[in-house]
Amino acid sequence: MKLVTAVIKPYKLDDVKTALQEMGVQGMTVTEASGYGRQRGHTEVYRGAEYRVDLVPKARIEVLVEDADTDAVIAAVVAAARTGKIGDGKVWAVPVETAVRVRTGEYGPDAL
Amino acid sequence: MTLPYTARGRGPLVLLLSAGQSAVNAADTAWLLAATAMVLLMTPGLALFYGGMVRSKSVLNMLMMSFVSIALVTMVWLLAGYSLAFGSDAGGLGLIGGLENAGMHGIGPTAMHGHVPTLLFATFQMTFAVITAALISGAVADRARFGAWVVFVPVWTLAVYVPVAHWVFADGGWIVAKLHALDYAGGTVVEVCSGASGLAMAMVLGPRLGFRKDSMRPHNLPLVLLGAGLLWFGWFGFNAGSALGANGMAGAAFLNTQTAGCAGLLGWLVVEKRRDGHATTLGAASGSVAGLVAITPSCGSVDVPGAAVVGLAAGVLCSYAVSWKFRWGVDDSLDVVGVHLVGGIVGTALIGLLATESMTGGPEGLFYGGGLTQLGRQLVAIAAVGAYAFAVTYALGKVIDTLMGFRASEEHERTGLDLTVHAETAYDHGVLTHGMSHGASVHAAAHGLHDRSPLG
Numbered sequence: 001m002k003l004v005t006a007v008i009k010p011y012k013l014d015d016v017k018t019a020l021q022e023m024g025v026q027g028m029t030v031t032e033a034s035g036y037g038r039q040r041g042h043t044e045v046y047r048g049a050e051y052r053v054d055l056v057p058k059a060r061i062e063v064l065v066e067d068a069d070t071d072a073v074i075a076a077v078v079a080a081a082r083t084g085k086i087g088d089g090k091v092w093a094v095p096v097e098t099a100v101r102v103r104t105g106e107y108g109p110d111a112l
Numbered sequence: 113m114t115l116p117y118t119a120r121g122r123g124p125l126v127l128l129l130s131a132g133q134s135a136v137n138a139a140d141t142a143w144l145l146a147a148t149a150m151v152l153l154m155t156p157g158l159a160l161f162y163g164g165m166v167r168s169k170s171v172l173n174m175l176m177m178s179f180v181s182i183a184l185v186t187m188v189w190l191l192a193g194y195s196l197a198f199g200s201d202a203g204g205l206g207l208i209g210g211l212e213n214a215g216m217h218g219i220g221p222t223a224m225h226g227h228v229p230t231l232l233f234a235t236f237q238m239t240f241a242v243i244t245a246a247l248i249s250g251a252v253a254d255r256a257r258f259g260a261w262v263v264f265v266p267v268w269t270l271a272v273y274v275p276v277a278h279w280v281f282a283d284g285g286w287i288v289a290k291l292h293a294l295d296y297a298g299g300t301v302v303e304v305c306s307g308a309s310g311l312a313m314a315m316v317l318g319p320r321l322g323f324r325k326d327s328m329r330p331h332n333l334p335l336v337l338l339g340a341g342l343l344w345f346g347w348f349g350f351n352a353g354s355a356l357g358a359n360g361m362a363g364a365a366f367l368n369t370q371t372a373g374c375a376g377l378l379g380w381l382v383v384e385k386r387r388d389g390h391a392t393t394l395g396a397a398s399g400s401v402a403g404l405v406a407i408t409p410s411c412g413s414v415d416v417p418g419a420a421v422v423g424l425a426a427g428v429l430c431s432y433a434v435s436w437k438f439r440w441g442v443d444d445s446l447d448v449v450g451v452h453l454v455g456g457i458v459g460t461a462l463i464g465l466l467a468t469e470s471m472t473g474g475p476e477g478l479f480y481g482g483g484l485t486q487l488g489r490q491l492v493a494i495a496a497v498g499a500y501a502f503a504v505t506y507a508l509g510k511v512i513d514t515l516m517g518f519r520a521s522e523e524h525e526r527t528g529l530d531l532t533v534h535a536e537t538a539y540d541h542g543v544l545t546h547g548m549s550h551g552a553s554v555h556a557a558a559h560g561l562h563d564r565s566p567l568g
Contacts, residue, residue: 044329045388047398047434047447051327 150349157342169528299409307453372423376403379427
């Protein structure tokens with residue numbers, strides 16, 4: 001199993017969610033996140049004073065997938081989240097040792 | 113009892129007609145009742161205006177400094193403030209009133225101030241004192257000890273506001289009766305006074321931790337605009353109510369107020385669009401307030417084109433003035449100086465240029481053929497009120513700081529005053545706190561099982 005994590009522009013969340021649902025992904029966890037990459041945030045102006053805002057709002061999506069599906073899921077997220085402009089975000093995957101469905105006690109890949 | 117009645121800024125003719133008349137005028141009284149309620153609403157409006165501009169960890173403290181001022185100033189006003197401001201002049205010097213009406217002694221429902229009940233006039237004036245004190249809180253945002261503020265407000269009201277109100281608003285006050293400066297609704301008493309006092313308090317407390325380094329952007333601009341709207345609404349009571357009657361001057365002041373507020377809004381937006389690239393909501397709120405501040409003294413002495421000039425000048429000048437604090441390193445957090453002191457000076461000084469006989473019933477400004485006389489009087493009034501308010505407030509702030517400490521502890525300031533001072537938080541963020549953790553705390557507290565201090 002792999003945990004695929006995507007940090008994307010918040011307004012791209014619906015597109016990514018739809019793409020994942022269409023390829024059969026059963027569930028996901030979404031959190032509001034703050035961060036920056038090469039874009040280095042943005043500037044806001046209040047009463048003429050410029051404020052550098054480094055940490056900009058992001059959506060963080062986490063999906064548990066079987067090993068074989070990893071590349072397809074990552075490709076779907078990247079395709080759905082891309083605008084081509086700076087600040088589109090990042091997607092990565094890490095190995096997951098085990099998982100349990102709380103309601104049934106199903107174990108390993110059966111829990112996905 | 114009949115107090116002699118001077119229609120401020122309307123000259124000797126109206127004074128002559130009004131003096132000695134003591135019958136209640138129902139229309140005047142009805143309008144002043146409404147206007148008084150409108151001015152009181154300005155202070156909750158100010159609380160929201162300020163509250164939206166601070167960071168979310170101290171918004172409740174910001175609101176509380178205004179709300180507690182309503183209660184504190186009301187009490188001290190009834191106790192002695194009204195009498196010292198509007199009681200018969202002590203010694204004929206025009207500096208302070210007497211104490212004969214302390215505790216509102218001797219003023220019943222039949223006592224008249226001009227055509228309106230004295231008790232109503234006293235209440236109307238009370239609402240001015242309330243918002244002037246509350247205005248200062250913008251200069252000490254996020255870092256004042258609440259207990260020290262509670263001590264400061266009533267003492268400041270008696271030591272600073274009340275004498276200045278006597279100078280400018282009371283019959284026999286030296287600025288109105290001897291200097292003959294014009295200030296219809298309180299450009300000096302409210303705006304210059306609060307601005308100079310805010311400057312003093314910002315200097316006494318020192319800058320917020322992280323000033324000029326950390327991002328201290330406003331946390332809720334919709335609140336700021338709601339507050340600005342309430343201020344704008346109440347300002348009609350402030351300025352048109354200062355006619356103390358339902359009459360042509362009230363109507364003229366009302367329209368001047370609208371004109372200047374709009375000109376200020378547009379002036380500020382044009383400056384920031386050209387300078388910063390964007391017209392902002394905070395700019396619209398600030399510009400309208402700047403215009404309204406400046407028309408406060410002048411709404412009874414300029415015509416409609418004059419009001420547009422006053423508002424525009426204030427919107428443009430204040431939009432530049434707010435950056436002074438970063439250059440000077442004095443953390444006037446919410447720009448009490450940049451908006452209220454500068455706007456108050458602009459509006460009060462421009463009377464010297466733009467006053468017209470059709471409004472004042474006498475004095476004229478430079479542009480209307482009146483020469484430099486009136487401008488000189490206006491500048492003396494500004495200097496006197498500004499210097500007095502700054503000096504006495506600075507001394508008072510230092511004394512309170514020495515006796516009990518005015519600055520919140522570093523831990524409280526970093527954590528936020530909402531939690532550390534008031535044991536509350538303004539917003540319930542996120543799924544983990546929606547009605548869950550609080551239920552458990554109430555149960556424990558009700559049984560006295562834990563220390564209620566939020567920091568343990």
